[in-house]
Amino acid sequence: MATSVIEQKQTPFEMVGGAAVVRQVVERFYALMESDAAYAALRMLHAEDLAPMRASLAGFLNAWLGGPRDWFAEHPGVCVMSAHAKMPIDQETADQWIDAMRRAVAEAPINPGLGARMVEALSGMAQAMAGRPASGG
Numbered sequence: 001m002a003t004s005v006i007e008q009k010q011t012p013f014e015m016v017g018g019a020a021v022v023r024q025v026v027e028r029f030y031a032l033m034e035s036d037a038a039y040a041a042l043r044m045l046h047a048e049d050l051a052p053m054r055a056s057l058a059g060f061l062n063a064w065l066g067g068p069r070d071w072f073a074e075h076p077g078v079c080v081m082s083a084h085a086k087m088p089i090d091q092e093t094a095d096q097w098i099d100a101m102r103r104a105v106a107e108a109p110i111n112p113g114l115g116a117r118m119v120e121a122l123s124g125m126a127q128a129m130a131g132r133p134a135s136g137g
């Protein structure tokens, strides 16, 4: 019997809809951060111009999801966790980050189950960033 099994080995990057959808999430995330007073403390940690952050977070997420790894080429040796170690991230700002990201993902055309798994994984990173005391150095 002839069988034709099409194995679908898609990366999460492909499953979310690629760079355009990642960019949509990131744009919405920073738009929420800029417009909603609920994220004021988070906004205050960031530089006035969020354009470099929009590009960097989108690039990081592309690579993190298994897509193009340009971000790592552009940031040789940078660990995103260590990059936050000296930032004064506390539970409040971590919660704001997670909440804005959850909303941005929910509004994007991403499968809800996949979106929930993404947010869960990102929340774990944010929680770890908040649990690490600022080194002050």
Ligand code: HEM
Pocket: 042, 045, 046, 047, 048, 049, 053, 056, 057, 060, 080, 083, 084, 087, 089, 093, 094, 095, 097, 098, 122, 123, 125, 126, 127, 129, 130
């Ligand atoms: C725990 C809550 C978080 C806070 C409060 C926070 C805050 C910040 C701040 C203040 C910056 C520097 C922005 C600037 O210079 O204007 C930054 C950079 C960045 N963050 Fe976060 N962040 C958080 C969580 C995360 C998570 C979970 C990720 C990974 C998905 C992430 C990815 C990045 C990236 C890629 C950059 C840019 C690094 C670069 O281009 O050098 N952040 N973050």
